[in-house]
Amino acid sequence: MKRNGQVLLTVEHITKQFGGVVAVNDVSFDVNKGEILAVIGPNGAGKTTLFNIVTGILAPSSGTVRFNGTDITGKKPYQIAQLGMTRTFQNLEVFTNMSVIENVMTGAHRNMKTSFLQAGLRVPSVKKEEKAVEEKAMRCLEKVGIAHLAYERAETLPYGNQRLLEIARAIAAEPALILLDEPMAGLNDEESRWLVEVILQLRKEGLTFVFVEHDMETVMAISDHIVVLDNGVKIGEGTPEEIYRNKAVVAAYLGEEETVC
Numbered sequence: 001m002k003r004n005g006q007v008l009l010t011v012e013h014i015t016k017q018f019g020g021v022v023a024v025n026d027v028s029f030d031v032n033k034g035e036i037l038a039v040i041g042p043n044g045a046g047k048t049t050l051f052n053i054v055t056g057i058l059a060p061s062s063g064t065v066r067f068n069g070t071d072i073t074g075k076k077p078y079q080i081a082q083l084g085m086t087r088t089f090q091n092l093e094v095f096t097n098m099s100v101i102e103n104v105m106t107g108a109h110r111n112m113k114t115s116f117l118q119a120g121l122r123v124p125s126v127k128k129e130e131k132a133v134e135e136k137a138m139r140c141l142e143k144v145g146i147a148h149l150a151y152e153r154a155e156t157l158p159y160g161n162q163r164l165l166e167i168a169r170a171i172a173a174e175p176a177l178i179l180l181d182e183p184m185a186g187l188n189d190e191e192s193r194w195l196v197e198v199i200l201q202l203r204k205e206g207l208t209f210v211f212v213e214h215d216m217e218t219v220m221a222i223s224d225h226i227v228v229l230d231n232g233v234k235i236g237e238g239t240p241e242e243i244y245r246n247k248a249v250v251a252a253y254l255g256e257e258e259t260v261c
């Protein structure tokens with residue numbers, strides 16, 4: 001079914017081979033502005049590989065990625081970030097030896113004139129800008145609900161809060177699109193509910209999300225559109241309702257749960 005809206009990201013016939021393994025096989029889909037799109041599929045389906053291609057960590061074997069009207073295929077991750085796309089990782093990537101707010105400031109510096117290193121030298125002319133970056137970082141921490149932990153060392157935070165920290169760092173760059181790789185993994189029910197609220201609030205503020213997730217309750221509850229991968233191949237896409245009724249999807253993925261007695 002054709003959905004309305006302005007396309008922000010286009011994945012076009014993306015294939016990625018690792019030696020003999022075709023991790024992503026001719027996958028195409030669009031992400032609309034303001035949408036929450038989930039990419040689901042069994043372990044090894046190619047979800048993280050797809051994220052790595054979209055964010056420039058890996059070059060595809062073939063195919064094109066377009067973001068906001070620009071062909072970003074083969075661009076470097078920092079170039080893609082500058083165009084307004086940030087991400088979080090399946091395995092947390094927090095700078096453990098920095099404070100929480102310094103972690104977020106590394107994200108905020110994308111839009112500043114001075115680099116994080118220059119700011120670190122504390123030249124008077126950059127102090128004012130550094131202050132602005134710190135204030136912005138603090139606002140991002142407030143949005144994810146961990147502003148009270150701003151001056152703690154990042155490594156002392158429990159897992160759930162480190163995940164929120166990663167999201168604060170991602171939004172500090174003022175992206176148009178954020179990719180989250182299994183954001184709910186390792187969170188308890190209360191933490192998951194809070195993260196859902198954070199994502200929905202950020203979407204209200206205009207952000208677009210693509211997320212990989214195994215937690216089907218969350219996927220079905222917050223996604224506008226779902227893309228299903230199996231063994232590198234897109235086997236279905238649609239609204240949560242459509243996916244729920246898609247026999248191929250149920251057989252390949254959702255069915256796994258239903259067969260457990």
Ligand SMILES: Nc1ncnc2c1ncn2[C@@H]1O[C@H](COP(=O)(O)OP(=O)(O)OP(=O)(O)O)[C@@H](O)[C@H]1O
Pocket residue numbers: 018021022023041042043044045046047048049050090
């Ligand atoms: N750097 C690599 N070199 C070789 N093979 C790889 C590499 N990265 C991924 N693969 C293979 O590509 C396939 C897809 O892996 P990928 O990590 O993208 O799956 P996934 O859907 O993210 O799985 P999971 O749900 O377990 O995170 C797997 O067969 C994996 O072993």
Ligand SMILES: [Mg+2]
Pocket residue numbers: 047048049090
């Ligand atoms: Mg993965």
